[in-house]
Amino acid sequence: MKARWLSLVALTVGCGGGAEEAPTTQVEAMVVRTVDWNPAKADLGAVQAVADSGDTSYLFGGKGVTLMTGGAARAQIAGPTAWVGAAAIVGADGTGTWVVGVTEAGRVVRVRASSSLEDVGERWGIEKDVVKSVVAVDDTHVAFGVAGGFALSDGKKVTRYDGPKTGLLRGGRGKLGFVDGGKVRVVSLPAVTAVDWPLPTAIDVAIDARGILVTSSEGLFVERDGNLVQKLEGSFGPLTVAGDTTWTTTGGELVTSATTGFAKSTGAGVEGGAKFFGAPNGELWVVGTQVRRVSYGTQSAALADWQSTVQPIFAKVCSACHSPGGSAGLDLSSYAAWVRLRVQIEKQVVTDKSMPPKSAPFSDADRATVASWIARNR
Ligand code: HEC
Incomplete structure (x- = not known):
């Protein structure tokens, strides 16, 4: 040209x-x-x-x-x-x-x-x-x-x-x-x-x-x-x-x-x-x-994402022990707590599967939801 x-x-x-x-x-x-x-x-x-x-x-x-x-x-x-x-x-x-x-x-x-x-x-x-x-x-x-x-x-x-x-x-x-x-x-x-x-x-x-x-x-x-x-x-x-x-x-x-x-x-x-x-x-x-x-x-948007994916699982499964002042001695009731503790949560819930205790109503789908929320929030 x-x-x-x-x-x-x-x-x-x-x-x-x-x-x-x-x-x-x-x-x-x-x-x-x-x-x-x-x-x-x-x-x-x-x-x-x-x-x-x-x-x-x-x-x-x-x-x-x-x-x-x-x-x-x-x-x-x-x-x-x-x-x-x-x-x-x-x-x-x-x-x-x-x-x-x-x-x-x-x-x-x-x-x-x-x-x-x-x-x-x-x-x-x-x-x-x-x-x-x-x-x-x-x-x-x-x-x-x-x-x-x-x-x-x-x-x-x-x-x-x-x-x-x-x-x-x-x-x-x-x-x-x-x-x-x-x-x-x-x-x-x-x-x-x-x-x-x-x-x-x-x-x-x-x-x-x-x-x-x-x-x-x-x-x-x-x-x-x-x-x-x-x-x-x-x-x-x-x-x-x-x-x-x-x-x-x-x-x-x-x-x-x-x-x-x-x-x-x-x-x-x-x-x-x-x-x-x-x-x-x-x-x-x-x-x-x-x-x-x-x-x-x-x-x-990150808070809304947590509220729609993780919070229902917290309410159904974890709240029995992880509410403020709960028996586990660890408050997981807020978005901020999940962000701060995401490494421990990944280890206990996703990798080691040591949380929640076996008796809790926690499905494989719930575990996958927690895993993908952590992946989105690294
Ligand atoms: C039946 C009671 C119970 C339920 C339900 C339960 N937990 Fe726990 N959790 C405990 C207790 C007690 C501890 C502390 C002792 C231990 O580490 O085993 C604990 C410890 C943890 C820890 C370890 C914190 C650290 O310092 O490393 C994490 C993370 C955790 N729980 C996450 C969860 C999540 C997420 C759920 C819901 C999906 C859940 N737990 C449901 C009783 C419970």
Whole structure:
């Protein structure tokens, strides 16, 4: 494909900022769960980027690319060992999904049918560029961040536009966003019209189910009626869209934004400098010295889950001895007690089967319910 350069003129709109609206947004307590994505401890080398497509996770690391399906390494393809990004995008032929990685040297490499890697930059006429990022803008558009701008493919032609010096792009739902020179720019496709928000402290931008989100060193902003409205105060890091959930970080904690509202973790211990990749099911890959895949629930959802699954079993079986002041001397009547004692409960009830006593009306189904509740709340 032949590429041409176009300069992008933006309509600048004002920034509502935090002055108009105090950030009174409710933030729920987040319950972070770690997904055991690599139970067999397959050696992937130092992982630097991840992309999910279908039921397969593609981990780009020091051993090349490893394909994980159902918790097992299905294939490992030797190749480049240093990566800056990865994504599942529409193929250069306009059909199907290609999973590509971007190497540290700026090459775009496609994972072919779980057996080989192919340098595909030429397919978009970007083989001479040092590519910094690749994003799936929608089902037909792909954007590549290159020096001083981006190359946008609509499946038929590739057009170049001026863009962020960093080459770091965000995209989705037919829009492309980036932070550059003290402003946030959002480009809408297919017309390729740009809107700018001046926000000198901006860190990152995301286009998610709620619209446009911006993080800055002063807060988390959401676009509303052409203005950026501050929703949360604080200093936030990068934004990552995963399905209908958008993740960000502040002070080592995880923050999610979903249609149901905001939630924030306590004690997530996210490493500074970690990189983030979203999975289509809403889960987040946290790539630091270790690779964690996390999902989240809110405290209220976790309580509702306990009330509907475990509490009836407590009432029927355990309450005879484990009520407050009961004969066992151990109060298990609350959600908090079950969370605090989940390791002991798993050992006694699931592993050793020494609890409840044989005489109690406790079925195999009850045991399975307790086991799966513990698995959900590790
Ligand atoms: C008939 C009375 C009785 C019932 C019913 C009963 N327990 Fe117990 N449980 C005890 C007694 C007594 C102890 C303390 C002595 C021991 O460890 O055997 C105990 C101890 C425990 C412990 C060990 C705590 C620790 O320090 O490690 C756990 C966990 C536990 N029970 C969970 C349960 C659960 C969950 C249920 C319901 C599914 C249940 N128990 C039902 C009497 C009961």
